[in-house]
Amino acid sequence: MVRPLRELLAVARTGHLTEAARDLGVPQPTLSRSLARLSAQVGAPLLRKRGRGITLSRHGRLLAAAADRAVREVDEAVRRIRADVDPESGLVRLGFQHVLGADLVTRTLRGFSADRPRVRLQLAEGGADHLVADVVNGRLDLALVAMLEEVEGASVLGTEPLRVLLPAGHPRAGDASIALAALAGEPFVAMAAGYGMRTITDRLLRDEGLVPEPACTCEDLATAAGLVAAGLGVTVVPAGIAPPGTVEVPLARAAERVVQLLWSAESITSAPVLALRDALARTVPAQLAERGPR
Template sequence: MVNESGPAESAPQLAAHLAPALALLRAVAAEGHLTRAAESLGVPQPTVSRTLARLADEIGTPVIARQGRGVHLTRAGQLLAAAAADALRTLEAGCREVVEEIAPERGQVVIGFQHTMGATLVPSLVRGFRADHPQVRFGLLQGPRDEMVAGLRDGRIDLCLISPPPDSPELEWAALREEPLLAVLYRDHPLAHRSGLGLAELAGEDFVVTRHGYGLRQIFTDLTDRAGFEPHIGFESEEVDTVRGLVAAGLGVALLPPAVPEAIPGTVEIPLDPPAHRTVCLTWVAHRTLPPAVRAFRDFASRRRT
């Protein structure tokens, strides 16, 4: 619904008015509680109960069952909720497009990004965009590269900042920056005085790396394959700051983009010879219609190489 001051409902709430039974069923599945499900969709709790009761009458079997103070879906309810998920995501996307078409400057952009991009790149892009679009809202999600791409595909995320770029015909991307990758060594390492290092010179070292599913791990594996050796993994971590800390403690070496604003105490960062880099890109689903605010941010970021 729209009032005189602009859009008053979220896309899920608008979709709930258009497809109430299935939208409510999905909300109950997510919340496990009738009152919380009603609140999430902006409808009264008795409406949820009556709608689900009518749905049960229509199909001839209950779709929810009591469980303590909450509820859970029956097998029939689970099947209906699963079948409705894709249709409702499509409907919500269309509702969101309508809402933002009416008032594009009140839209929302949900960006997913890898942890290493949250310190400087994301704030810089959001600040630059909001200088001309002050009312656009942002949702920010960070995590491993594979998790962010999965969120992009299933519609939870509008745009992703990832590296390396995707290799899939269903995803499009624009390069935003090239970042050097450096050998990060503890200060007293025998090679810490060098001005450049061949990656193969580190073949006998213990490496501190990010876990599988993270972009830096994929790049690291590709680089060591090209250098002709299988690295020994000493430690795996989900956080680059932890990787740097383990290197500073003398527990291994790492390949990372430059620290911001400078190398952390106890470490040195040495360029690779030949140089290595990672391409940071903005990614979106190729054939999905993007809402106006999302399109505007995509175009802004794509033009602004940093």
């Protein structure tokens, strides 16, 4: 149905069957028969003669207006489909937690973008629970998250050990390890609800028989670490992020978070999405291995 609509638009643009046929690259008799069939399909004449040329009838103008919108939408859909099946172009929507973006994601994207400069990236940062939901709901194509437990259907890329983060002058800062129960009564800095580290911290505290009651909450792990450095409390963090003025101490009951990659079942049929998924699956485990035990 799209071809006759294009033909009708060509006649509307040129005002002549001969010129329209030439622009379309078809013989004039072929164009005339096609437009006659289109008129028969809609049940009304679409063209009328005007001098030596041709113009659209009232019904023809009505159909042409709709045809213009339809053809533009079809062309855009075809463009997007071709971009999807071409690994060298298209759009990928990637979500990740803040702390993962600072290192694991950016190193991967540097190489990926160098290899595929025409692929557009739409990046979203947020809490683990929100990112998982966004993949399930189709708002994201891919998400890199780190949680205490594995998400069903996710690909596990590695693990990160967890540490207690204390102010440098804390009495327990020199301990070889520490149980969270030993910090009962201390002000606790926590991530906001819905963030992976908040879920992890609450779970670890409950396992130690403590009721999670944060003294303050924030939405960025670097901010949480800064609050600890300022002496406003203690928290739990992935190993290796301690800023100046803080000390990481291993947990007496060792714990780690699982770094995992999720993808939308619908989006993974897109070539650029699949290419980025494979790049993350290849590079992130290597980066985690480079860190080693910290």
